[in-house]
Amino acid sequence: MLFPYLDTVLVDAVVPADGAVHVVARTRNVVMSCPDCATPSERIHSTYKRHLADGPVGGQAARIDLSVRRLYCENAGYPRRVFAEQVDGLTVRYSRRTPALLRVLEAVAVALASRSGARFAKALNSVVSRMTLLRLVMAVPAPVRAVPKVLGVDDFATRRRQH
Ligand SMILES: [Zn+2]
Numbered sequence: 001m002l003f004p005y006l007d008t009v010l011v012d013a014v015v016p017a018d019g020a021v022h023v024v025a026r027t028r029n030v031v032m033s034c035p036d037c038a039t040p041s042e043r044i045h046s047t048y049k050r051h052l053a054d055g056p057v058g059g060q061a062a063r064i065d066l067s068v069r070r071l072y073c074e075n076a077g078y079p080r081r082v083f084a085e086q087v088d089g090l091t092v093r094y095s096r097r098t099p100a101l102l103r104v105l106e107a108v109a110v111a112l113a114s115r116s117g118a119r120f121a122k123a124l125n126s127v128v129s130r131m132t133l134l135r136l137v138m139a140v141p142a143p144v145r146a147v148p149k150v151l152g153v154d155d156f157a158t159r160r161r162q163h
Contacts, residue, residue, distance in 0.1 A: 026067035109133040
């Protein structure tokens with residue numbers, strides 16, 4: 001219930017350390033597809049630890065120490081030989097934060113941006129720089145405004161009066 005996005009991985013332990021709740025987890029041995037050529041693979045090259053900052057739990061910062069696999073791609077037609085697996089809803093390539101935390105920080109960034117946003121995020125036990133918040137604002141797509149297909153006489157009159 002607290003971590004619905006951990007359903008796809010195996011949780012080995014939940015331990016307190018360095019003022020945060022650490023969830024120690026590893027991926028299941030499932031077949032993954034190469035991100036370049038979609039060739040399925042389960043041949044393990046190596047494993048490594050990813051440390052992901054997650055949204056606070058019970059007022060404490062939460063970290064996910066996730067063991068992920070590097071897998072061989074055996075498609076000879078592509079140059080990539082090894083790829084790192086990603087877990088849907090939990091890992092984003094190159095990101096040190098979970099999508100759940102990114103969504104919270106995006107909301108903070110859009111509402112408060114910059115310095116005040118960084119201070120508010122700290123109150124949520126998520127240390128984030130104001131530059132990171134600015135980058136999150138820039139990455140959020142602008143809301144799509146509906147363009148009216150038909151203008152009525154009243155719309156036209158309103159515009160004229162404003163003019
Ligand atoms: Zn491949």
